[in-house]
Amino acid sequence: MRTAEIRQRWLDFFSTRGHAVVPSASLISEDPSLLFTVAGMVPFIPYMTGERTPPWQRATSVQKCVRTLDIEEVGKTTRHGTFFQMNGNFSFGDYFKEGAIRFAWELITTPQDQGGYGFDPDVIWVTVYHDDDEAFALWKQVAGLPDERIQRRGKKDNYWHTGQAGPAGPCSEIYVDRGPAYGKEGGPVADEDRYLEIWNLVFMQYAIDEVRGKEDFRVVRELDQKNIDTGMGLERVALLLQGVENMYEIDEVYPVIAKAQELSGRRYGADHDDDVRMRVVADHVRSALMLVNDGVVPSNEGRGYVLRRLLRRTVRSMRLLGVEDRTFPALFPVSRDAMKGSYPEVESDFGRISRLVYAEEEAFRRTLAAGTTILDTAVAGVRAATPEAPTLTGEQAFTLHDTYGFPIDLTLEMAAEQGVAVDEKAFRALMQEQRQRARADALAKKTGSAGTEAYQALQRDLAAPVEFLGYTETTARV
Ligand code: ATP
Ligand code: MG
Ligand code: MG
Ligand code: MG
Numbered sequence: 001m002r003t004a005e006i007r008q009r010w011l012d013f014f015s016t017r018g019h020a021v022v023p024s025a026s027l028i029s030e031d032p033s034l035l036f037t038v039a040g041m042v043p044f045i046p047y048m049t050g051e052r053t054p055p056w057q058r059a060t061s062v063q064k065c066v067r068t069l070d071i072e073e074v075g076k077t078t079r080h081g082t083f084f085q086m087n088g089n090f091s092f093g094d095y096f097k098e099g100a101i102r103f104a105w106e107l108i109t110t111p112q113d114q115g116g117y118g119f120d121p122d123v124i125w126v127t128v129y130h131d132d133d134e135a136f137a138l139w140k141q142v143a144g145l146p147d148e149r150i151q152r153r154g155k156k157d158n159y160w161h162t163g164q165a166g167p168a169g170p171c172s173e174i175y176v177d178r179g180p181a182y183g184k185e186g187g188p189v190a191d192e193d194r195y196l197e198i199w200n201l202v203f204m205q206y207a208i209d210e211v212r213g214k215e216d217f218r219v220v221r222e223l224d225q226k227n228i229d230t231g232m233g234l235e236r237v238a239l240l241l242q243g244v245e246n247m248y249e250i251d252e253v254y255p256v257i258a259k260a261q262e263l264s265g266r267r268y269g270a271d272h273d274d275d276v277r278m279r280v281v282a283d284h285v286r287s288a289l290m291l292v293n294d295g296v297v298p299s300n301e302g303r304g305y306v307l308r309r310l311l312r313r314t315v316r317s318m319r320l321l322g323v324e325d326r327t328f329p330a331l332f333p334v335s336r337d338a339m340k341g342s343y344p345e346v347e348s349d350f351g352r353i354s355r356l357v358y359a360e361e362e363a364f365r366r367t368l369a370a371g372t373t374i375l376d377t378a379v380a381g382v383r384a385a386t387p388e389a390p391t392l393t394g395e396q397a398f399t400l401h402d403t404y405g406f407p408i409d410l411t412l413e414m415a416a417e418q419g420v421a422v423d424e425k426a427f428r429a430l431m432q433e434q435r436q437r438a439r440a441d442a443l444a445k446k447t448g449s450a451g452t453e454a455y456q457a458l459q460r461d462l463a464a465p466v467e468f469l470g471y472t473e474t475t476a477r478v
Helices: 003-015 042-049 068-073 097-109 133-143 234-241 254-264 272-293 302-320 328-339 350-385 394-404 408-417 424-445 449-462
Strands: 058-066 083-092 124-129 150-153 159-161 166-177 195-208 219-233
Touching: 003 058, 003 083, 003 097, 003 234, 042 058, 042 083, 042 166, 042 219, 058 272, 068 302, 083 097, 083 234, 083 272, 097 133, 097 166, 097 195, 097 219, 124 133, 133 150, 133 166, 159 195, 166 219, 195 234, 219 234, 254 272, 254 302, 254 328, 272 302, 272 328, 272 350, 302 328, 302 350, 302 408, 328 350, 350 394, 350 408, 394 408, 394 424, 408 424
Parallel strands: 124 150
Antiparallel strands: 058 083, 083 219, 124 166, 159 166, 166 195, 195 219
């Protein structure tokens, strides 16, 4: 089943069950504290907190998401994309636990020729919060799941909150057993590769006080209005229903892998490292396409820096695949064609998108040309001097950054590829010194207004966006 069809079935299923179909919001969230929209519920937060009255009691969406937190996982696990789509159904004070579990069970197990996804009920496992006996009983009663396929988990995995005082509650996750070839038995608690998480149901039923740590908060009361928030990974369902190995091999992503094979002359499936590179390329090209389409522009901070990093990692991965020529004019149109079925705007906006990303590739190629020789010389130097623990000094990394525009992550990555470490702490200290110098200069130049300027610079530093905590475990800074 094509991804576009899985998406459509989702919307049809929930709209015929009284849910208003709400279009995806932009990847640039309206909430200024968020770098990107990281989950389907983000646009609905004001309705969950009671800040705004929802215009409907039930809603459904397929939300574009970007999680920078998962960037290092891309291509290495089977299931993490920087960009992905989250199918969601939401209830604002309408149905609660039983309704959410019933809908989920019905959609995943109804045969495909009757509008469902047609999973075999025997491969489904679920988790519930350790003291959520109600959810446990419902999974038995509604789905007929045997006790051993309902696993209990603690706060770390099965409790949702926004990271602040406010609505919170236990959640229940749905997993598909891919079989013994994918790992060891024992359910999701034992192995999250074999048991693939596809869907998370959040039961928002409590108000909590201040969150001191991910797992350190107190329930203060039951909510008057209990809400449901669910998120299903569209790509994860697609990989299962398309019978492929991972989310980079689905119809909306794989064509870019095919193009990378063609450009590099290397075969996907022949070498593990090359496979990871091709998957990174396919993932990052798609994420960049969607981000630029939503108005993100490459820059050195915040969202623009994430985009820049994705584009640069793509160039680097293609180089490691042996391709030195420009590749974006070949890769981006392929991704556009794979995505335009669900997002026609990537085609109508492609002139602008392509101008922007092609220019970024050119700029990065110049940076690489200038800095690579310097870096390689430095690396060779420290390897000769201290072969037992070769480490670039903070100063060397700083010169690469300051004089050659080489971002630190690139220096780290390229040095690591040659078995060389970088004194990152010293580098950060030099960066800090430079910033302080710049501030002092500004102050010295303009007494009077300079005070506010330095203050604003400080504010900017402090306000560097952090990621929303609601769906993740740690705070991600980019
Ligand atoms: P995982 O444990 O696999 O990292 P998660 O628990 O972080 O997933 P949730 O925050 O519960 O994920 O998000 C809801 C659903 O969105 C998940 O059940 C999954 O299907 C999907 N999802 C989450 N992160 C990604 C990602 N990086 N790429 C693709 N799908 C994702
Ligand atoms: Mg999880
Ligand atoms: Mg989850
Ligand atoms: Mg995760």
